[in-house]
Structure formats: structure tokens, C-alpha cells
Amino acid sequence: MIARQxxxxxxxxxxxxxxxxxxxxxVGASSRIEAKCEIYPRPAKVGFSSITIRLIxxxxxxxxxxxxxxxxxxxxxxxxxxxxxxxxxxxRYESHLNFTMAGDWVLTVxxxxxxxxxxEKEVPLPGVRPD
Amino acid sequence: MSGPTDTVFDLLKTPIGRLLRRRGIxxxxxxxxxxxxxxxxxHGFMGPSLAPKNLATTLTWIHFRGILIFSLLLAGNFFCxxxxxxxxxxxxxxxxxxxxxxxxxxRNKWLSAALFALILFAYExxxxxxxxxxxxxxxxxxxAAAVGTDISFKNAPFCKFVCPVGQFNFVVSLVAPLEVGxxxxxxxxxxxxxxxxxxxxxxxxxxxxxGCELALxxxxxxxxxxxxxxxxxxxxxxxxxxxxLSRLPxxxxxxxxxxxxxxxxxxxxxxxxxxxxxxxxALLNAFGMIAPVYSLEHWLAALLGVDRLAPLxxxxxxxxxxxxxxxxxxxxxxxxxxxxxxxxxxxxxxxxRYAYALVPLGASMWLAHYGFHFLxxxxxxxxxxxxxxxxxxxxxxxxxxxxxTGLPKSAVSPLQIGFLLLGLTGSLVVTRHLAEEDLPHHxxxxxxxxxxxxxxxFAAAVWIILQPMDMRGTFLTG
Numbered sequence: 001m002i003a004r005q006x007x008x009x010x011x012x013x014x015x016x017x018x019x020x021x022x023x024x025x026x027v028g029a030s031s032r033i034e035a036k037c038e039i040y041p042r043p044a045k046v047g048f049s050s051i052t053i054r055l056i057x058x059x060x061x062x063x064x065x066x067x068x069x070x071x072x073x074x075x076x077x078x079x080x081x082x083x084x085x086x087x088x089x090x091x092r093y094e095s096h097l098n099f100t101m102a103g104d105w106v107l108t109v110x111x112x113x114x115x116x117x118x119x120e121k122e123v124p125l126p127g128v129r130p131d
Numbered sequence: 132m133s134g135p136t137d138t139v140f141d142l143l144k145t146p147i148g149r150l151l152r153r154r155g156i157x158x159x160x161x162x163x164x165x166x167x168x169x170x171x172x173x174h175g176f177m178g179p180s181l182a183p184k185n186l187a188t189t190l191t192w193i194h195f196r197g198i199l200i201f202s203l204l205l206a207g208n209f210f211c212x213x214x215x216x217x218x219x220x221x222x223x224x225x226x227x228x229x230x231x232x233x234x235x236x237x238r239n240k241w242l243s244a245a246l247f248a249l250i251l252f253a254y255e256x257x258x259x260x261x262x263x264x265x266x267x268x269x270x271x272x273x274x275a276a277a278v279g280t281d282i283s284f285k286n287a288p289f290c291k292f293v294c295p296v297g298q299f300n301f302v303v304s305l306v307a308p309l310e311v312g313x314x315x316x317x318x319x320x321x322x323x324x325x326x327x328x329x330x331x332x333x334x335x336x337x338x339x340x341x342g343c344e345l346a347l348x349x350x351x352x353x354x355x356x357x358x359x360x361x362x363x364x365x366x367x368x369x370x371x372x373x374x375x376l377s378r379l380p381x382x383x384x385x386x387x388x389x390x391x392x393x394x395x396x397x398x399x400x401x402x403x404x405x406x407x408x409x410x411x412x413a414l415l416n417a418f419g420m421i422a423p424v425y426s427l428e429h430w431l432a433a434l435l436g437v438d439r440l441a442p443l444x445x446x447x448x449x450x451x452x453x454x455x456x457x458x459x460x461x462x463x464x465x466x467x468x469x470x471x472x473x474x475x476x477x478x479x480x481x482x483x484r485y486a487y488a489l490v491p492l493g494a495s496m497w498l499a500h501y502g503f504h505f506l507x508x509x510x511x512x513x514x515x516x517x518x519x520x521x522x523x524x525x526x527x528x529x530x531x532x533x534x535x536t537g538l539p540k541s542a543v544s545p546l547q548i549g550f551l552l553l554g555l556t557g558s559l560v561v562t563r564h565l566a567e568e569d570l571p572h573h574x575x576x577x578x579x580x581x582x583x584x585x586x587x588x589f590a591a592a593v594w595i596i597l598q599p600m601d602m603r604g605t606f607l608t609g
Contacts, residue, residue: 077189
């Protein structure tokens with residue numbers, strides 16, 4: 001039989017978790033930056049797609065950022081896809097992603113701005129089509 | 132099935148079994164599962180909102196489901212044995228004693244079958260696989276339902292009449308290779324105390340051991356239906372006469388004897404309905420992950436002028452889980468009777484009796500589906516744990532290996548087909564056997580209509596498996 005103290009400790013831990021819905025994970029990333037993503041082809045298909053990201057900081061292009069791109073499926077159990085991003089014009093960043101499966105994806109733009117501030121933005125990409 | 136057991140394998144006589152016999156092991160297993168559940172709840176609420184990066188979604192929808200189906204089919208219902216809800220429930224019962232008896236009208240599987248279908252409906256409607264928050268809420272809801280039910284009502288009504296996961300486990304374990312059963316029936320015949328069902332009365336300092344809370348009296352118990360493998364009967368039996376015995380998987384479906392705590396399968400329409408929902412939901416759940424379902428959605432939406440997901444999904448569920456099985460099974464039953472000039476059995480009674488033959492096929496489809504996710508994504512737990520530990524400020528496991536997943540899809544597909552073939556074989560064997568019992572001289576023609584349904588379901592399952600996956604939660608997108 002289990003000791004009463006252990007049960008009390010466990011049940012305490014359990015009921016604490018009941019209070020957790022009010023808490024939420026925060027990525028602690030820049031909130032002043034806006035990231036707009038465009039993808040070609042549209043709608044996106046399985047295989048390689050071109051991704052264009054525009055970073056906007058208070059209405060102006062955010063230049064000089066160092067970014068990485070990650071794409072995850074909305075369903076767990078699949079490997080994410082990663083890609084490097086390069087700046088092709090002021091505030092305009094481009095990359096190529098290889099979508100491995102049809103379905104809903106989420107793009108995560110992650111990196112640092114010119115001033116070193118961390119940036120992380122999630123962009124939903126629903127309905128990637130079969131090839 | 133229970134019987135003389137000197138010649139059968141008894142897990143409890145092996146080193147693993149001797150470990151299982153220790154009551155502390157059950158508590159330890161439940162504590163481990165409780166700890167896992169707590170971590171999943173915390174991470175679901177506080178961790179990343181992206182499902183593949185969250186322990187709640189990944190462990191629930193990839194690992195739990197996969198390990199569950201494999202363990203059920205390779206051994207037996209050891210997940211109910213390790214159920215963390217029961218640990219919390221037992222503790223809650225120390226504080227609040229249940230006072231009521233479960234209502235007579237609900238002592239059947241209708242409620243749990245409806246809840247099972249409802250959970251699958253919610254899974255599709257709210258894309259639960261993609262939401263750590265709602266997955267954590269679902270786990271919490273399970274704990275609340277288990278505790279709420281069992282502190283109000285005596286015995287184990289949550290396990291027997293409510294828990295949708297439990298019902299899934301009960302149905303799959305009908306084709307499991309192990310069952311909890313009596314070693315020597317002669318010993319039971321001389322037993323006067325019947326501790327396996329009544330429990331051990333208090334004796335001095337000895338702790339009271341409860342008997343089976345699910346009303347399964349060991350000498351009359353047949354098969355795994357309603358058995359949670361909790362081993363209370365093993366602990367209670369003063370003669371050490373209960374074991375975990377080997378058997379031919381699905382053998383219990385070949386016979387229709389009166390089962391303790393259950394009665395005759397052939398008279399239990401609620402159980403047959405559960406089995407039918409279980410089987411057809413296996414296909415529907417997998418169908419929800421391939422592109423044609425979206426074409427069907429769009430077609431239905433245009434046809435009905437509906438642009439909301441809930442009514443369309445409800446329509447699909449009603450059709451695939453209720454209308455189609457009802458028409459198919461009743462039609463097959465009627466046809467089988469007509470072919471053989473059998474006027475004695477009513478189509479509904481025949482359909483109820485033969486419905487259980489679908490279990491092997493249904494179980495194989497769940498295995499093909501959940502097995503796919505598990506086998507192709509089992510290793511995703513490694514980078515997730517690395518990431519979760521780093522997330523609490525302890526990056527001691529290094530940079531997460533996000534590219535770790537599992538077996539390639541091309542390696543899993545043949546396994547899926549193999550699982551389905553095994554399931555089809557099992558269903559055909561059970562169908563034929565039941566027909567031989569009913570009409571020994573016309574078994575082939577008597578079983579032909581239901582065999583045709585099995586083949587139809589098998590073909591549908593293979594077609595689904597061979598479609599490219601399309602993991603979309605947004606049915607009406609684009």
C-alpha cells in the first residue's frame with residue numbers, strides 16, 4: 001500500500017496543475033516586429049517552396065537580421081524542416097523549404113535583429129497540398 | 132479461456148509475473164503513469180503551443196496510443212493495470228466514501244460507447260492532436276470524471292460503464308494472447324470464501340483486500356471483457372489459484388457462453404454496438420487523415436449549403452458509425468438467413484451475434500493507424516525531452532536532435548498491410564466458426580455475407596493506408 005504522505009504530496013501536485021490553465025508559455029521574443037510571409041507556389045505543395053519574409057519594425061523594413069526558418073506539422077510525430085534565410089533586399093528575406101507531407105504546417109521564423117534582439121514569430125500555413 | 136492450466140503459460144509464474152504479484156509494483160506503475168500525466172498536463176498548459184514541441188500532444192497522440200495498442204495485442208490489458216486515474220480515485224475514496232449504487236439503467240455499454248464516439252468526434256472537430264492546451268484539458272477531464280464517478284458510486288463504475296479508453300482496451304484485449312483466469316477449477320469448487328469477488332475480510336492487522344470491483348467472478352469468468360488486469364483477484368485468492376494465462380488470441384470470440392459480470396455476448400446489443408463503433412471508427416479515424424476526406428467534406432458542404440465543420444462532421448460520424456454499420460450488418464444477417472432458409476433467427480439477433488467477429492479486423496486497423504504514428508515518430512520523444520528540460524533552464528542534454536523521428540514510412544506500410552491481413556484472417560475465422568455452430572451443413576453460405584463485409588472493410592482499410600497522409604486539422608481550408 002502507498003504511504004499517506006506520498007499520496008498527499010502527489011494529490012497536492014495534481015491539484016496544483018488544475019490551477020495551471022491560467023499560465024501560458026511565452027517565447028520571450030520581440031513583439032514590436034511584424035513578420036509577413038509569402039509562399040510560392042500558392043497554395044503550397046509537397047516539395048520545395050519559396051518563402052519570402054518581410055520584417056517590419058514600426059512600419060519600416062527591419063534590415064540586417066539573421067534568421068532561420070523552421071516548419072513543423074501541426075500533428076506531432078513528424079520531423080521539422082529547417083532552412084537558412086538570406087536577406088535579398090532591405091527587410092526582405094528569402095528561403096526555400098522542402099515540405100515533406102501534405103497537411104497543416106506552422107512556420108517559425110527565428111533569429112536576431114540587427115541590434116541583437118531575439119525574434120521568434122509563428123506563421124500558420126494550413127493546407128499544404130499533395131504533390 | 133479459463134480452463135485446466137497445467138499446460139498453458141502462466142505469466143505470474145515467471146520472474147516478471149512474480150514481480151507483478153507484488154502489490155507495490157501496481158502502485159509504482161500507477162505512480163509512474165501519474166507522474167507522466169502530471170508532466171503532460173503541466174507542459175500542455177505551460178509549454179510550447181506547437182503540438183510537435185509539446186509533451187502533452189506528442190506523448191498522448193503518438194506514444195501513449197502506440198504503446199497502448201501494441202501492449203494490448205502483444206500481452207493484455209496492462210494499461211488499465213497501470214491506470215493513474217485509479218491511484219487518484221483510491222486516494223479520493225479515502226476521503227469520501229461512495230454512497231450510491233450505479234443506476235441500473237446505466238449498467239451497460241451504451242453510455243461508454245456514446246462517449247467513445249464523442250471523444251473521436253471531438254478529436255476531429257477540435258483537432259485535438261494539434262492543441263497541447265486542449266489535450267491537457269482532456270487528461271484533466273479524465274481524472275475529474277474518474278474521481279467524480281467513483282467517489283459517488285460504489286465498486287468501479289467508471290471503468291466498467293464510463294471510461295472510453297477502458298472500453299477500447301476491453302475490446303482490443305478480446306484478441307490479446309493473455310487473460311486473467313483460474314488455474315485449477317477444482318480448487319474453486321471447494322472454495323467457500325470466494326475472496327476473488329467478495330474480497331478478503333479484515334483479519335487482525337492484515338489489510339483488507341478488495342475483490343473484483345467489476346463483478347467478474349473468477350470461476351465463471353471467460354475472456355478479457357471488462358477485465359482491467361488490476362490483479363485484485365490474484366491478491367485476494369487465498370489458494371493462489373488465479374494466474375495470467377496464455378490462450379489463442381480471439382479464441383473467446385469463438386464461443387458464446389455465459390460470462391460472469393457480462394452474460395451472453397449474443398444478447399448484449401450494447402456490447403455489440405460498442406464493438407461496431409470500435410471497428411468502424413478505426414476506419415473513420417484513419418480516413419480523417421487522408422486527402423479524400425476533404426473532397427468529401429467540400430462536396431457535402433456544397434450539397435447541403437453548409438459552411439461549418441461541426442454539422443458536416445456530425446453527419447459523417449452518424450453515417451459511418453451508425454447508418455452504414457446498421458445497414459451492412461442487418462443486410463448481411465438478413466441475407467444469410469434467406470440464403471439458408473433459416474427462419475428461426477431474427478436479423479437483429481443474428482447481427483448482434485456476428486458483430487463480435489469484426490473485432491480482429493477493427494483491432495488491426497487501430498494497430499495499423501496508431502502503429503504507423505508510433506513507429507514513424509517514436510524517437511521524437513528524445514528531442515522533446517531535451518527541449519523541455521532546456522525550457523526549464525537546464526540545457527544539460529544538449530541541443531535537441533529535432534531530426535530524430537522513427538522508421539521511414541516506406542518500411543511501415545508493409546507492416547500495416549500485414550497487420551490488416553492478420554485482422555482479416557481473424558475475423559473470417561470467427562465468422563466461419565460462428566456459422567458452423569449455427570448451421571453446420573451450410574457454414575460457408577451462412578458466413579458469406581458477413582465475410583463479404585469483412586473483405587469490404589479490409590479493402591477500405593488498405594485503400595486508406597495506401598493514400599498519402601494529409602495531416603490537416605482545417606477541413607474546409609482552401
